[in-house]
Amino acid sequence: MSDVVRRAGNPTPPPGDAPLEGERPLDPPPGLFEIFWVFSKIGILSFGGVLSAWIHREISVKRHWMTETDVLSGLAMSQIMPGINVVNLSLFVGQRLRGVAGSLVAILGILLAPTFLVILISLVYDRFSDNPWLPDLLNGIAAAAIGMMINMGVKATQRAARSIPLLLVVAGIFVGVGVMRWPMVPVVLCLGPISIWLAWRGLAAAQRARMETPHE
Numbered sequence: 001m002s003d004v005v006r007r008a009g010n011p012t013p014p015p016g017d018a019p020l021e022g023e024r025p026l027d028p029p030p031g032l033f034e035i036f037w038v039f040s041k042i043g044i045l046s047f048g049g050v051l052s053a054w055i056h057r058e059i060s061v062k063r064h065w066m067t068e069t070d071v072l073s074g075l076a077m078s079q080i081m082p083g084i085n086v087v088n089l090s091l092f093v094g095q096r097l098r099g100v101a102g103s104l105v106a107i108l109g110i111l112l113a114p115t116f117l118v119i120l121i122s123l124v125y126d127r128f129s130d131n132p133w134l135p136d137l138l139n140g141i142a143a144a145a146i147g148m149m150i151n152m153g154v155k156a157t158q159r160a161a162r163s164i165p166l167l168l169v170v171a172g173i174f175v176g177v178g179v180m181r182w183p184m185v186p187v188v189l190c191l192g193p194i195s196i197w198l199a200w201r202g203l204a205a206a207q208r209a210r211m212e213t214p215h216e
Contacts, residue, residue: 026064026065026066026067027065029065029098030063030097030098032102032105035098035102035105035106036105036108038059038063039055039094039105039106039107039108039109040112040113042054042055042058042110043109043112043113043114044113044114044117050145050149050152051089051110052078052085052086052089052152053145053148054148055071055086055090056071056072056075056152056155057148059093065097066096071093072155072156074092075089075156076156080192087110090107090109090110091103091106091107093106094106157170163198166195166198166202169191169194169198172187173188173191
């Protein structure tokens with residue numbers, strides 16, 4: 001229903017996509033060619049990896065096609081679903097923007113051009129692999145990618161962990177996986193249901209508060 005409303009060109013976003021207080025209203029949904037072009041550009045220019053951060057920046061921060069909350073929700077779903085995270089996220093964003101056709105062109109854009117670019121870069125790397133400046137170049141690209149990932153992680157934490165219990169869940173997963181080096185799947189299986197229950201409880205409390213608030 002959500003993408004049907006958006007495809008019809010309705011400038012008012014459906015309830016699930018509604019911007020939060022203080023967020024800029026969404027721009028009109030793009031056409032299929034524009035989706036393909038943007039995802040192709042993300043695939044080509046995202047040196048250093050972290051394509052999810054590039055998608056978040058292009059779709060939510062720069063172009064305002066989807067709310068930041070919606071993109072981060074898609075990122076969470078893409079990480080728990082089977083398959084490659086960035087492909088799952090591209091499918092999610094494309095579907096939200098233009099339905100099945102949007103999903104297809106988004107995946108095609110994120111994969112097609114980079115495939116040929118990687119082949120070209122591998123040939124160039126093989127030619128200049130002995131040059132002393134190449135490791136410094138790659139280290140600089142990696143540092144920029146890490147910075148983008150940290151930025152997206154901070155924003156995701158601010159959106160998701162709006163209470164002390166949820167923030168403790170985030171900290172627990174970070175410590176368990178990032179510090180203690182425990183396997184990610186058991187940690188997420190243990191703390192994930194707690195996080196979902198806490199989020200559901202908070203949403204139910206917010207809905208009750210809205211219903212109890214007298215309307216003018």
